[in-house]
Amino acid sequence: MDRLLFGDNQFFGVNHMSEERARAQAMRFQNLDAVMNVLDTAYDEGIRTFMCTTHDRIAEVAQRVRKDSDRYADFVFYPCMPYAHKYANAVTDYGMLGVLKKFLPDESLLSATLRGGKAFARKDIESVITMLVDAEMSMFEGLRTPVVFLQNVVVDLLLGLGFDEAFAVFARHVEQRYGAEPGFITMNLPRLLDTLDRVGVANPIVCSSINKLGFRMCGGVEAYRTVLEEREFRAIAMSVYASGAIPPREAFEWISGFPRIQSVVFGASSGANIRGTRDVASATFTSPAA
Amino acid sequence: MVRLAVVGIGKMGLSHLSILRQHPDVQSVAMCDSSGFVLDVLGKYTGLTSYRDYDRMLREEPLDGVVIATPTKAHFPMVRSAIEHGVNVFCEKPLTLSANQSMELAELARRSGLRTQVGYHNRFVAAFAEAKRLLELGAIGEVKHALAEAYxxxxxxxxxxxxxxxxxxGGGALYDYAAHPLDLLTWYLGEPSAVSGTVLGNIFSVETEDEVYATLHYPKASAQLSVNWSDESYRKMSTKITLTGTLGRITVDRQECQVYLREQAICPSGYQHGWNVRYTTDLTDQVWFYVRGEEYSAELDYFVRSVAGNLRAGEPAERNSFTSAAVTDRVIERLVGDAALPTTPVSGPVALPGPRRQQEPASRVRQLRSRMQDRWQRRRQTA
Structure with a gap:
């Protein structure tokens, strides 16, 4: 994994601090060209990994990258699935079961079970999970996706429920079908590491809010410090600026104190900000000792 | 340690189940739903105890509290039944579809001494709570107007x-969406004395409304409600309240609390005259487990601790109680009634207030017209 990964919140009007800023970004990035301009800038500055939600618009980015394989020879996607609002909004329209039927490419298995009113077998649930993953992955066909992530809303929902086996099913499928490593995004890092241990996902890639302020670090900064020092896993830090509350240098200097943090994912909308983060990172967040 | 059950395993129910199962003071969580499919899958993979029959669960499962997240129509009988079994209740919003039923439940809860709470999660959003704190401090003086929006x-x-x-x-933008800004208005301004000008419009829906507009009247203030759930220019639900007072203005949403204070205002600690912005990221307290927003964890944490008798010193004895939710339900009911009232036509006779109304409309119009002509003539002469 690269030290710096480029995130996509800014392209979709996601801003933890201000609705106004979020809307301004949504307007600015309405056209794909505006998105591609920023991605090109990042790529040309040496940031080659795009960690992105499986939003419909990312399919358009994927298409551009696929079409210009010379220009984007080193371009890497880290898909994060699913784009949760797509499913959440659909639940309101179709109900829980309706959503599964709508999003499954091959609904034969599910609807047969439903029509028959039979109980679900474990293998049925496994195939529902794998079919949903395949549906989300189809937009990246022919592109490099060495790590595939499960989004935090889904990870944390399953984690809370104790639906542990879903993590193992996801990990197995991503490895076998896509030759990729499974990744997990969470707001509850210490708890998730325990669960992944239990279901046998070894040395996992886990992306989580990690910042000096303790913003969105559930379990507390101390618990995070402990797992970052003691547990075997590959950490990706997000929200390192805590939504702008921590100045870049201070943020990265703090992150550098944890050798298990292999990468930082960040979002930016301008060349100046991309270069700013890259320069601070190359000064403070150098290659891990190990 | 408390023993709970989540009833209705839909979008909210699943999220509540997930959060509660990780709460350190929760000993067990059972689940209840009419869909065999959901229970079947969850039961198999999570080992949670499940029931398809709510009454059977209340009889058989030892419970300290239930969390009800079924469609609103089912709230009233379920809540009543839980109270009759001596079980504390957290119910999703709105409490019921009738003000009388909500008041009946509030009264039942009061007499039983049980803990009750309604899922108006915005009151647990740090930015909305900051606005409430500022209002109580009198930072913006007397509130004259509020604009309450949700899209x-x-x-x-x-x-x-x-x-x-x-x-x-219990579907429709009024119950599902408008209930949120209305509840915040209840929190900030109390119960309105009257409502008027309600519009329940539809954009796509056939059986219900997609937009709600209304005026609410308070003894010393008025408020405008503007709600539309058919607006995809908003990525997700966005609720915003603007409060205009004699000494300043507050505009607050989930993310931030923007405050303008006039020169004459007495600034609360940390605030200055002119503009101030407080971000939720700074105001929010850490939660023990996060699924999709600190407020959902915080509201359930409050319920669990109040059932367990573990409220902290200085913490309010009740938050989002049935009594306050019943006020919101009463307002909703009044809006439905108001929407059916006749409006004032623009064409035709002009209706004017006061004793002059007795005059023949046509002669009144003539009178007004001649008065206007006089006025114009005088103006021309002075020019």
Whole structure:
């Protein structure tokens, strides 16, 4: 994994601090060209990994990258699935079961079970999970996706429920079908590491809010410090600026104190900000000792 | 340690179940739903105890509290039944579909001494709570007006296959969306004395409304409600309240609390005259487990601790109680009634207030016209 990964919140009007800023970004990035301009800038500055939600618009980015394989020879996607609002909004329209039927490419298995009113077998649930993953992955066909992530809303929902086996099913499928490593995004890092241990996902890639302020670090900064020092896993830090509350240098200097943090994912909308983060990172967040 | 059950395993129910199962003071969580499919899958993979029959669960499962997240129509009988079994209740919003039923439940809860709470999660959003604190400090003086808005992308085409598209079951933008800003208004300004000008319009829905506009009247203030759940220019539900007072203005949403204070205002600690912005990221307290927003964890944490008798010193004895939710339900009911009242036509006779109304409308119009002509003539002469 690269030290710096480029995130996509800014392209979709996601801003933890201000609705106004979020809307301004949504307007600015309405056209794909505006998105591609920023991605090109990042790529040309040496940031080659795009960690992105499986939003419909990312399919358009994927298409551009696929079409210009010379220009984007080193371009890497880290898909994060699913784009949760797509499913959440659909639940309101179709109900829980309706959503599964709508999003499954091959609904034969599910609807047969439903029509028959039979109980679900474990293998049925496994195939529902794998079919949903395949549906989300189809937009990246022919592109490099060495790590595939499960989004935090889904990870944390399953984690809370104790639906542990879903993590193992996801990990197995991503490895076998896509030759990729499974990744997990969470707001509850210490708890998730325990669960992944239990279901046998070894040395996992886990992306989580990690910042000096303790913003969105559930379990507390101390618990995070402990797992970052003691547990075997590959950490990706997000929200390192805590939504702008921590100045870049201070943020990265703090992150550098944890050798298990292999990468930082960040979002930016301008060349100046991309270069700013890259320069601070190359000064403070150098290659891990190990 | 408390023993709980979540009833209704839909979008909210699943999220509540997930959060509660990780709470350190929760000993066990059972689940109850009419759909065998959901219980079957969850039961198999999570080992949670499940019931398809709510009454059987209340009889058989030892419970300290239930969390009810069924379609709104089912709230009243379920809540009543839980109270009769001596079980504390957290109920999703709105409490019921009738003000009388909500007041009846509030009264039942009061007499039983049980803990009750309604899922108006915005009151647990740090930015909205900061606005409440500022109002109590009198930072913006006397509130003269409030604008309460909620927009989002829920119904974007004509289709109503779930209960949310049917008013009789508690669907529609009024119950589902407008209830949130209305509850915040209740929190900030108390109960309105009257409502007027209610519009329940539809954009896509056939069986219910997609937009709600109304005026609410308070003894010393007025408020405008503007709600539309068929607006996909908002990525997700967005609720915003603007409070205009004699000494300043507050505009608050989930993310931030923007405050303008006039020169004459007495600034609360940390605030200055002119503009101030407080971000939720700074104001929010850490939660023990996060699924999709600190407020959902915080509201359930409050319920669990109040059932367990573990409220902290200085913490309010009740938050989002049935009594306050019943006020919001009463306002909702009044809006439905108001929407059916006749409006004032623009064409035709002019209705004027006061004793002059007795005059023949036509002669009144003539009188007004001649007065205007006089005025114009005088103006021309002075020019």
């Amino acid at each position: 989002g992308p829920v119904v974007l085409r004509a289709k109503a296959s779930t209960w949310r598209g049917r008013r009789a079951e």
